[in-house]
Amino acid sequence: MRDRKRATVRDLRRENRAAVLWSLYLEQSRSRQELSAATGLSPASVTNVIRELIDEGIVIETGLVESDGGRPRAMLGMNPEYGYVIGVDIGETRTRVELFDLTMAERAKAEYPLDQAAQHDVAVVVGQIASGLAKVIADSGIDKGAVLGVGIGVPGIIERGPEVLVHGQTYGWDAVPLGRLLRAHTDLPLRFDNGAQTMGQAELWFGAGRGARNAVMVLIGSGTGASLISGGATYQGATSSAAEFGHVTVALGGRKCRCGASGCLEAYVGADAILERYGQPIAPDQERALAELIDAADASPHAAAILDETAQYLGAGIGTLINLFNPERVIIGGWAGLLLGPRLLPGIRESARNQSLHHLFAATSIDLGKLGPDAVARGAATLPMESFLNG
Ligand SMILES: [Zn+2]
Numbered sequence: 444m445r446d447r448k449r450a451t452v453r454d455l456r457r458e459n460r461a462a463v464l465w466s467l468y469l470e471q472s473r474s475r476q477e478l479s480a481a482t483g484l485s486p487a488s489v490t491n492v493i494r495e496l497i498d499e500g501i502v503i504e505t506g507l508v509e510s511d512g513g514r515p516r517a518m519l520g521m522n523p524e525y526g527y528v529i530g531v532d533i534g535e536t537r538t539r540v541e542l543f544d545l546t547m548a549e550r551a552k553a554e555y556p557l558d559q560a561a562q563h564d565v566a567v568v569v570g571q572i573a574s575g576l577a578k579v580i581a582d583s584g585i586d587k588g589a590v591l592g593v594g595i596g597v598p599g600i601i602e603r604g605p606e607v608l609v610h611g612q613t614y615g616w617d618a619v620p621l622g623r624l625l626r627a628h629t630d631l632p633l634r635f636d637n638g639a640q641t642m643g644q645a646e647l648w649f650g651a652g653r654g655a656r657n658a659v660m661v662l663i664g665s666g667t668g669a670s671l672i673s674g675g676a677t678y679q680g681a682t683s684s685a686a687e688f689g690h691v692t693v694a695l696g697g698r699k700c701r702c703g704a705s706g707c708l709e710a711y712v713g714a715d716a717i718l719e720r721y722g723q724p725i726a727p728d729q730e731r732a733l734a735e736l737i738d739a740a741d742a743s744p745h746a747a748a749i750l751d752e753t754a755q756y757l758g759a760g761i762g763t764l765i766n767l768f769n770p771e772r773v774i775i776g777g778w779a780g781l782l783l784g785p786r787l788l789p790g791i792r793e794s795a796r797n798q799s800l801h802h803l804f805a806a807t808s809i810d811l812g813k814l815g816p817d818a819v820a821r822g823a824a825t826l827p828m829e830s831f832l833n834g
Pocket of ligand 1 (some may be wrong): 689690700701702703704707709
């Protein structure tokens with residue numbers, strides 16, 4: 444009985460700590476009073492938890508603010524030097540590795556372009572990640588022991604059995620044991636998620652999705668994916684592969700898709716597909732080729748027509764998402780989405796309006812992500828951070 448009571452007290456203490464840490468992590472800076480209001484904990488509990496966290500070096504006082512008539516209030520924040528997290532984006536055109544401190548400030552990064560000819564050779568990607576981990580730790584000058592963990596965003600479906608297996612049907616990864624392969628290069632804790640999901644997480648917490656309860660994050664790169672935010676949390680699906688949005692059918696019997704089916708959305712709006720439709724299928728540097736296509740559209744009716752058609756298809760796909768999920772926000776990200784967005788957004792909105800129910804469309808906004816192409820890596824870094832905050 445006494446053991447059980449002790450366990451309950453310990454659980455409660457951990458929950459209080461987690462509530463305070465989450466609040467400081469997401470809001471960056473708060474006073475004890477604000478923490479009490481935000482977490483629902485009593486001022487005394489907040490004071491106790493904060494004392495403990497300051498003693499451990501996890502939280503610091505970041506400054507003082509005047510308060511009406513009373514003593515100035517201390518503002519509190521995460522101690523950036525207490526620990527670090529690393530986010531990895533196994534993208535379609537490059538592998539990114541970025542190191543962040545506890546305030547999510549980026550401290551070092553490494554990028555490795557993927558040779559379009561070699562595609563996603565597993566050994567190449569694993570080698571890039573291993574080099575990237577060593578490089579960001581060395582460049583930031585931190586002690587490796589202070590790294591809390593590594594989060595990895597992969598463009599595929601993750602199977603979480605006895606070991607983590609990655610299925611990336613469109614780039615030839617069939618049950619790749621990525622965890623085991625990386626283990627040969629690092630002993631840091633590893634966490635995995637789909638890249639569209641990690642992008643969604645980053646935009647939800649730090650970008651265009653802040654404060655949204657129900658949102659859809661659309662990721663457009665060489666291919667297309669999405670992440671669903673439902674009730675303020677990422678919707679995972681049975682195998683954490685919810686929203687393989689690129690493979691919904693938009694044209695029966697349409698263009699052949701990389702997945703083997705035909706008429707998928709991705710076969711029209713992924714960068715691969717856009718360049719192919721433009722007549723430039725094999726670009727050694729896809730990012731540059733797409734940027735050039737967009738520049739050309741001012742003078743070239745052919746380029747302009749390809750982009751207009753892309754906006755139509757993407758808008759139709761987003762209209763379907765609006766009809767199915769009734770999101771308050773749709774956010775478009777990914778390297779290609781961010782390149783295309785400024786020019787295509789009006790056309791995308793128009794097409795989505797035509798293809799969704801008026802009432803649902805009126806309750807939605809469609810905008811671009813705010814975090815740039817690093818959003819996948821930043822979101823991946825939140826995976827080990829979550830474990831840390833929850834204790
Ligand atoms: Zn497909």
